[in-house]
Amino acid sequence: MGKVYFVRHGQTVWNVENKICGSTDSPLTEKGRQQAKETGMELKRRIDAGEVHIDEILCSPLSRAHDTASEIAKITGLPVRVEPRLREQCFGKWEGLARDSREFALARRNFCDSYDGGESMMRMAQRIYNLLDELKQDTDKTYLLVAHNGIARITESYFHDMTNEDFAAYGIKNGQIIAYDF
DSSP: OOEEEEEEOOOBHHHHTTBOOTTSOOOBOHHHHHHHHHHHHHHHHHHHTTSOOOOEEEEOSSHHHHHHHHHHHHHHOOOEEEOGGGSOOOOGGGTTSBTTOHHHHHHTTOTTOOTTTSOOHHHHHHHHHHHHHHHHHOTTOOEEEEEOHHHHHHHHHHHSOOOHHHHHHOOOOTTOEEEEEO
Protein backbone atom coordinates (compact mmCIF):
# COMPACT_ATOMS: atom_id res chain seq x y z
CA MET A 1 0.00 0.00 0.00
CA GLY A 2 1.36 3.43 -0.98
CA LYS A 3 1.59 6.48 1.18
CA VAL A 4 1.70 10.23 0.67
CA TYR A 5 2.55 12.96 3.19
CA PHE A 6 1.16 16.48 3.21
CA VAL A 7 2.56 19.66 4.79
CA ARG A 8 0.98 23.09 4.75
CA HIS A 9 3.37 25.97 4.09
CA GLY A 10 4.59 28.19 6.93
CA GLN A 11 2.76 31.30 8.11
CA THR A 12 2.48 34.15 5.60
CA VAL A 13 2.06 37.90 5.84
CA TRP A 14 -1.55 37.61 4.70
CA ASN A 15 -2.25 34.81 7.20
CA VAL A 16 -1.29 37.29 9.92
CA GLU A 17 -3.37 40.03 8.31
CA ASN A 18 -6.39 37.65 8.03
CA LYS A 19 -6.56 38.08 4.25
CA ILE A 20 -7.58 35.52 1.66
CA CYS A 21 -4.36 34.46 -0.08
CA GLY A 22 -5.62 32.07 -2.72
CA SER A 23 -3.29 32.15 -5.72
CA THR A 24 -1.88 35.55 -4.74
CA ASP A 25 1.74 35.20 -3.68
CA SER A 26 2.05 36.22 -0.01
CA PRO A 27 5.56 35.69 1.42
CA LEU A 28 6.45 33.76 4.55
CA THR A 29 6.89 35.65 7.80
CA GLU A 30 9.89 35.00 10.05
CA LYS A 31 7.61 32.70 12.05
CA GLY A 32 6.71 30.93 8.78
CA ARG A 33 10.38 30.39 7.98
CA GLN A 34 10.90 29.00 11.49
CA GLN A 35 7.90 26.68 11.05
CA ALA A 36 9.44 25.40 7.79
CA LYS A 37 12.73 24.68 9.60
CA GLU A 38 10.94 22.93 12.47
CA THR A 39 8.96 20.80 10.01
CA GLY A 40 12.15 19.91 8.18
CA MET A 41 13.86 18.93 11.44
CA GLU A 42 10.86 16.82 12.51
CA LEU A 43 10.79 15.03 9.15
CA LYS A 44 14.55 14.43 9.29
CA ARG A 45 14.18 12.96 12.78
CA ARG A 46 11.42 10.63 11.55
CA ILE A 47 13.37 9.67 8.43
CA ASP A 48 16.55 8.98 10.42
CA ALA A 49 14.54 6.88 12.90
CA GLY A 50 13.08 4.82 10.06
CA GLU A 51 9.53 5.96 10.86
CA VAL A 52 9.07 7.75 7.53
CA HIS A 53 10.34 7.18 4.02
CA ILE A 54 10.02 9.94 1.42
CA ASP A 55 11.53 9.88 -2.08
CA GLU A 56 10.65 13.35 -3.34
CA ILE A 57 9.00 16.61 -2.35
CA LEU A 58 6.36 18.02 -4.70
CA CYS A 59 5.39 21.62 -4.02
CA SER A 60 3.13 24.38 -5.20
CA PRO A 61 4.80 27.01 -7.39
CA LEU A 62 3.67 29.79 -5.03
CA SER A 63 6.62 31.13 -3.03
CA ARG A 64 5.14 30.38 0.40
CA ALA A 65 4.97 26.66 -0.39
CA HIS A 66 8.14 26.58 -2.50
CA ASP A 67 10.15 28.34 0.24
CA THR A 68 8.77 25.91 2.84
CA ALA A 69 9.63 22.92 0.62
CA SER A 70 13.12 24.30 -0.06
CA GLU A 71 13.83 24.63 3.66
CA ILE A 72 12.60 21.07 4.28
CA ALA A 73 14.78 19.84 1.39
CA LYS A 74 17.84 21.65 2.74
CA ILE A 75 17.44 19.90 6.10
CA THR A 76 16.41 16.44 4.84
CA GLY A 77 18.41 16.27 1.62
CA LEU A 78 15.29 15.33 -0.34
CA PRO A 79 14.87 16.54 -3.94
CA VAL A 80 12.16 19.14 -4.66
CA ARG A 81 10.04 19.44 -7.78
CA VAL A 82 7.44 22.12 -8.47
CA GLU A 83 4.05 20.57 -9.25
CA PRO A 84 1.78 23.26 -10.78
CA ARG A 85 -1.41 21.37 -9.82
CA LEU A 86 -0.60 22.01 -6.13
CA ARG A 87 -1.18 25.76 -6.60
CA GLU A 88 -3.84 27.11 -4.24
CA GLN A 89 -7.32 27.81 -5.55
CA CYS A 90 -7.78 31.23 -7.12
CA PHE A 91 -10.54 33.03 -5.25
CA GLY A 92 -10.89 35.77 -7.89
CA LYS A 93 -12.50 38.91 -6.52
CA TRP A 94 -12.11 37.69 -2.91
CA GLU A 95 -8.30 37.57 -2.81
CA GLY A 96 -6.81 40.12 -0.44
CA LEU A 97 -10.11 40.60 1.42
CA ALA A 98 -10.98 39.52 4.96
CA ARG A 99 -10.86 35.76 5.35
CA ASP A 100 -13.58 35.62 8.01
CA SER A 101 -16.20 37.72 6.22
CA ARG A 102 -19.74 36.36 6.17
CA GLU A 103 -19.98 37.08 2.44
CA PHE A 104 -16.94 34.93 1.67
CA ALA A 105 -18.22 32.12 3.90
CA LEU A 106 -21.48 32.11 1.94
CA ALA A 107 -19.69 32.25 -1.43
CA ARG A 108 -17.55 29.22 -0.51
CA ARG A 109 -20.68 27.08 -0.11
CA ASN A 110 -21.17 27.09 -3.87
CA PHE A 111 -18.67 24.52 -5.17
CA CYS A 112 -19.36 25.53 -8.78
CA ASP A 113 -18.69 29.28 -8.32
CA SER A 114 -15.56 30.68 -9.98
CA TYR A 115 -15.55 33.80 -7.77
CA ASP A 116 -15.61 36.28 -10.66
CA GLY A 117 -12.32 35.42 -12.28
CA GLY A 118 -11.18 32.59 -10.04
CA GLU A 119 -11.41 28.83 -9.97
CA SER A 120 -14.32 26.76 -8.73
CA MET A 121 -13.88 24.28 -5.90
CA MET A 122 -14.93 21.51 -8.29
CA ARG A 123 -12.20 22.35 -10.82
CA MET A 124 -9.59 22.51 -8.07
CA ALA A 125 -10.76 19.14 -6.73
CA GLN A 126 -10.48 17.65 -10.21
CA ARG A 127 -6.84 18.69 -10.61
CA ILE A 128 -5.88 17.50 -7.11
CA TYR A 129 -7.77 14.21 -7.46
CA ASN A 130 -6.05 13.66 -10.83
CA LEU A 131 -2.66 14.27 -9.22
CA LEU A 132 -3.42 11.91 -6.33
CA ASP A 133 -4.66 9.25 -8.76
CA GLU A 134 -1.31 9.51 -10.60
CA LEU A 135 0.70 9.30 -7.37
CA LYS A 136 -1.35 6.28 -6.30
CA GLN A 137 -0.26 4.47 -9.48
CA ASP A 138 3.43 5.28 -8.83
CA THR A 139 3.92 2.54 -6.23
CA ASP A 140 7.73 2.87 -6.32
CA LYS A 141 7.78 6.33 -4.73
CA THR A 142 6.52 8.09 -1.62
CA TYR A 143 5.92 11.82 -1.93
CA LEU A 144 5.70 14.77 0.43
CA LEU A 145 3.27 17.36 -0.89
CA VAL A 146 3.94 20.91 0.31
CA ALA A 147 1.00 23.12 -0.48
CA HIS A 148 -1.90 25.11 0.95
CA ASN A 149 -4.86 24.77 3.28
CA GLY A 150 -7.35 24.55 0.41
CA ILE A 151 -5.30 21.76 -1.14
CA ALA A 152 -5.16 20.07 2.29
CA ARG A 153 -8.97 20.14 2.41
CA ILE A 154 -9.28 18.55 -1.02
CA THR A 155 -6.63 15.96 -0.15
CA GLU A 156 -8.49 15.05 3.04
CA SER A 157 -11.70 14.63 1.03
CA TYR A 158 -9.88 12.30 -1.39
CA PHE A 159 -8.96 9.93 1.44
CA HIS A 160 -12.01 10.34 3.73
CA ASP A 161 -15.70 10.91 3.15
CA MET A 162 -16.78 14.28 4.53
CA THR A 163 -20.02 16.16 4.91
CA ASN A 164 -20.19 19.64 3.39
CA GLU A 165 -19.92 21.04 6.91
CA ASP A 166 -16.85 18.89 7.70
CA PHE A 167 -15.27 19.95 4.43
CA ALA A 168 -15.89 23.66 5.04
CA ALA A 169 -14.51 23.45 8.59
CA TYR A 170 -11.44 21.34 7.77
CA GLY A 171 -8.02 22.94 7.97
CA ILE A 172 -4.51 22.20 9.10
CA LYS A 173 -1.93 24.34 10.86
CA ASN A 174 1.05 25.90 9.15
CA GLY A 175 3.85 23.33 9.05
CA GLN A 176 1.61 20.46 10.12
CA ILE A 177 2.48 16.99 8.75
CA ILE A 178 -0.35 14.64 7.72
CA ALA A 179 0.14 11.06 6.46
CA TYR A 180 -2.28 9.29 4.11
CA ASP A 181 -2.40 5.67 2.95
CA PHE A 182 -3.63 4.86 -0.54
